[in-house]
Amino acid sequence: MRSFSSIRIAFSLILALLLSVPLLAGELPQTPKVVDDRLNFGQNPQFGGTFVVSTTTGPEGFNPVIATSTSTIAITDLIFGRLFEVHPITLEQEPELAKSWKASEGGKVYTFYLREGLKWSDGQPLTAEDVVFTFKDLHFNPDVESDTRSQLQLKVDGEKKLPQVKKVDKYTVQFTFPKVFAPALEGLTTPILPKHVLKDQVHKLNPEVSQGNFNETWSLDTNVDEIVGCGPFTIKEFASGRYIILEKNPYSFFANEQGEQLPYLDKIKVLFVENEQASVTKFLNGGIDALSISAKNYPTLKKREPKENFRVYRAGPGFGTSHNFGFNQDVKDEDLKKLFRNVKFRRAVAYAFDEGTVVENVFNDLAQPQWGPISAANTLYHNPNLKKYSFDLDRARELLDEIGLTDEDGDGIRETSEGEDLAFTAITNAGSDRIDMANIFANDLEKIGIKMTVKGLEFNTVINRMLEGEFEVAVMSLVGSRDPHGTGTNVFGSDGGFHYWHWSAKDNPNEAEKKIDELLSKAASTVELEERQKYYDEYQRILSEQVPLLFTVQPEVLYAVWNYVGNVGETPSPYLLERRGSLFLPLAHLIYLKK
Amino acid sequence: MRGGRISSPPHRNMLTYITRRILYFVPLLLIVSIISFGILQLRPGNFLTKYRVDPRISEDTIKQMAERYGLNEPPYVQYWKWLQGIVTELDFGYSFETQQPVFNVLFKGRVIWTLVVMSSTLLFSWTIGILIGIYSATHQYSLADHLFTLFGFLGLSIPNFFLALLLLYLLSVVINVGPSLGVGGLFSSNYVGEPWSWGKFLNFLWHLWPAIVVMGTARMATVIRQMRGNLLDILGEQYVQTARSKGLSEIRVVLKHAVRNAINPLITMLGFELPYLIGGALITAIVLNLPTVERAFYGALLSQDIYVAASGLLFFSFLLLVGNLIADILLATVDPRIRYD
Numbered sequence: 001m002r003s004f005s006s007i008r009i010a011f012s013l014i015l016a017l018l019l020s021v022p023l024l025a026g027e028l029p030q031t032p033k034v035v036d037d038r039l040n041f042g043q044n045p046q047f048g049g050t051f052v053v054s055t056t057t058g059p060e061g062f063n064p065v066i067a068t069s070t071s072t073i074a075i076t077d078l079i080f081g082r083l084f085e086v087h088p089i090t091l092e093q094e095p096e097l098a099k100s101w102k103a104s105e106g107g108k109v110y111t112f113y114l115r116e117g118l119k120w121s122d123g124q125p126l127t128a129e130d131v132v133f134t135f136k137d138l139h140f141n142p143d144v145e146s147d148t149r150s151q152l153q154l155k156v157d158g159e160k161k162l163p164q165v166k167k168v169d170k171y172t173v174q175f176t177f178p179k180v181f182a183p184a185l186e187g188l189t190t191p192i193l194p195k196h197v198l199k200d201q202v203h204k205l206n207p208e209v210s211q212g213n214f215n216e217t218w219s220l221d222t223n224v225d226e227i228v229g230c231g232p233f234t235i236k237e238f239a240s241g242r243y244i245i246l247e248k249n250p251y252s253f254f255a256n257e258q259g260e261q262l263p264y265l266d267k268i269k270v271l272f273v274e275n276e277q278a279s280v281t282k283f284l285n286g287g288i289d290a291l292s293i294s295a296k297n298y299p300t301l302k303k304r305e306p307k308e309n310f311r312v313y314r315a316g317p318g319f320g321t322s323h324n325f326g327f328n329q330d331v332k333d334e335d336l337k338k339l340f341r342n343v344k345f346r347r348a349v350a351y352a353f354d355e356g357t358v359v360e361n362v363f364n365d366l367a368q369p370q371w372g373p374i375s376a377a378n379t380l381y382h383n384p385n386l387k388k389y390s391f392d393l394d395r396a397r398e399l400l401d402e403i404g405l406t407d408e409d410g411d412g413i414r415e416t417s418e419g420e421d422l423a424f425t426a427i428t429n430a431g432s433d434r435i436d437m438a439n440i441f442a443n444d445l446e447k448i449g450i451k452m453t454v455k456g457l458e459f460n461t462v463i464n465r466m467l468e469g470e471f472e473v474a475v476m477s478l479v480g481s482r483d484p485h486g487t488g489t490n491v492f493g494s495d496g497g498f499h500y501w502h503w504s505a506k507d508n509p510n511e512a513e514k515k516i517d518e519l520l521s522k523a524a525s526t527v528e529l530e531e532r533q534k535y536y537d538e539y540q541r542i543l544s545e546q547v548p549l550l551f552t553v554q555p556e557v558l559y560a561v562w563n564y565v566g567n568v569g570e571t572p573s574p575y576l577l578e579r580r581g582s583l584f585l586p587l588a589h590l591i592y593l594k595k
Numbered sequence: 596m597r598g599g600r601i602s603s604p605p606h607r608n609m610l611t612y613i614t615r616r617i618l619y620f621v622p623l624l625l626i627v628s629i630i631s632f633g634i635l636q637l638r639p640g641n642f643l644t645k646y647r648v649d650p651r652i653s654e655d656t657i658k659q660m661a662e663r664y665g666l667n668e669p670p671y672v673q674y675w676k677w678l679q680g681i682v683t684e685l686d687f688g689y690s691f692e693t694q695q696p697v698f699n700v701l702f703k704g705r706v707i708w709t710l711v712v713m714s715s716t717l718l719f720s721w722t723i724g725i726l727i728g729i730y731s732a733t734h735q736y737s738l739a740d741h742l743f744t745l746f747g748f749l750g751l752s753i754p755n756f757f758l759a760l761l762l763l764y765l766l767s768v769v770i771n772v773g774p775s776l777g778v779g780g781l782f783s784s785n786y787v788g789e790p791w792s793w794g795k796f797l798n799f800l801w802h803l804w805p806a807i808v809v810m811g812t813a814r815m816a817t818v819i820r821q822m823r824g825n826l827l828d829i830l831g832e833q834y835v836q837t838a839r840s841k842g843l844s845e846i847r848v849v850l851k852h853a854v855r856n857a858i859n860p861l862i863t864m865l866g867f868e869l870p871y872l873i874g875g876a877l878i879t880a881i882v883l884n885l886p887t888v889e890r891a892f893y894g895a896l897l898s899q900d901i902y903v904a905a906s907g908l909l910f911f912s913f914l915l916l917v918g919n920l921i922a923d924i925l926l927a928t929v930d931p932r933i934r935y936d
Contacts, residue, residue, distance in 0.1 A: 288784065
């Protein structure tokens, strides 16, 4: 009897031990990142479950340092943490791995204070060493293909200089920039990587591996168990071309206000479905929990919404891509060049662009007119009080008459000063929305006596011809950056790498371009938000008045979600963002499934 | 090539014939590789062009990537290096898009599904096609014959993508089979990433049949018409009449004497079936979301991931050559009149 009970005690001890294992599995740092109620608006969120989503493109690797494609970043964002992050909805800077930070010397020096007790997904401690490694040995290492490097590189006296990064103590890191440069801060939001796992893959630290070896580290054929992260999720399984399964990181540093470790979900399954029609049917069948959709599928889903347990959301204008018409101010034809350089002409054609018809016919009423370079989604910097060129053919005709463009021979087409018909060709890539948009525009231009021929070419041909300046009019989309500085300098800066409508501005900028350059550099050299906003307001105002590019419309972000998914879609803000075919779940740690 | 020679034993001739045919593969594939690589190079721009419109990616990064991928080198150097890799190490090059060896992108975890889908489609369309062909020939101009003909031509004329979309719509919206059965892909969402089980296997079969039907019906009409025509010709031949007059039952006459001879021309057709299967599988795989080799190839074509695309073309040409060889060998086995030199 006695021995029996001791066996029982031993047995229950073992049982208790076994039961405690899952409790030990989740470990929060001493100072977790507590997600405040403002963002956690669901009713009694529940833990557990698998969330199934689909995306048109899978990741191209798991190495966030060299990642260039949005489909890769979409995944790495979930498995790595950053020092701080710009919140996708409020656009405020939110602490992540750093619990706080301070700027000193007018924004030249940044000191970050890490949370204590942070751990990598393999249980090793995450400290200032890892942060210094990520910047000094990876991003600032010329052997590594990092794009963050060029973001953080500042020109000082004609020389490119990188900031100094230094470990102050175990939990403190300091960055010293050579000068005040506000946009650089965004470069510091890059994911932090584990030194103990990766140091042997870097040629500089381990001469045994070849040069450039790090660029091929953590590629798609890496065993996913070797990928150690610090975000809310880790990779459980990856099947090339088919799916990726993420699971809760037991060392996640996120917690809710009750002190419970987040994420709520046990797993996320991301299925790769390149055909949107196929993913829509899969969603309707219940095989996918949430889906980002394009304007053409919106009516189908909206029609079924009342009968089904899902909702279709319109989340307002998208953040990034906008379509533009660029009139080449360096075009070979002297007459056209003179016209395209005339702001009255550019304004005239802007009045001839029928944004209403384009929104209705090309985007199923699911887009908004755009008048400047910054999307309305960028609430921090968007200037709503810009000059608007609402469709007005009479106003367009008036302006053309003022320039002296008239139709003398009565064939319906105005003649240039040389007596030739005013005709030009717009190029864009075949098979895109841009073609339809350009055709509507051409139709209206003809009504005011301008003949524009629309030509569909292959995407790369269009890009090459834009880069070489071999075009008259080009229709393209540009990806917007979160901080206006990126797109600003690259596209609108007179020496920008994609200032395609006026390449000669590099040597010979016009007055407006000089002003833009000045505003961009002023906005970059202060870290005061209000001051920056003032400069960018002015920048947008000048661009809307000068119309160097004819801004058209901004498509809306649309998605459909089943009602059993919580903390997604209960506000008008996009919790699920589709960026160029990749599904982004910026707040995946908050999503839960209602039982 | 098919001249008669009686002196040496047929199987030895066959062996030298196969060896010779396989040796022919080498120059053929070489030419194919040059042409495919050349055509891919004709496209303007390269893999990195799309990054030029993305203001978030600096020119320095693009230059560094071009350097690493060898895109700055002239095309013939790129080709030569690629070829060298294949010949010396069976290394098909590097995929820019997915940052891994081409072999992993095109074949790893894909060849198996391609083969499963293709062979089950072949089995389905040929078994049913031949059976219907025999029935139609023996019941010429009956109502069933007409119906089968109509059905066959419908399958032939409905484009694969449309039939696939139709099936998807039917299953998910009209019938709504629910998430546990699922539509599209290889498995329903809840079986994705789970270990194999009977339930998962059955779920797999459930996901396989739409692909088989979509691709199979497209080719079935040809098989039906061929079989029907051949059998009708043969049924009119004198030796069939003789067999009948000997008093053999009609089933024996048809199956034992007529069908055996009527099936020969179909075997030649079998060799040409592979390109159709590859073409059909591409579109079907995209719509039904099946992870086949074709889909990886298609993606590579779009993104100008040249080594993946060129290796894909090489692979399909190889399949075609093998298919033809197999058809010729099969033909020799079933038809004793054919001799090889």
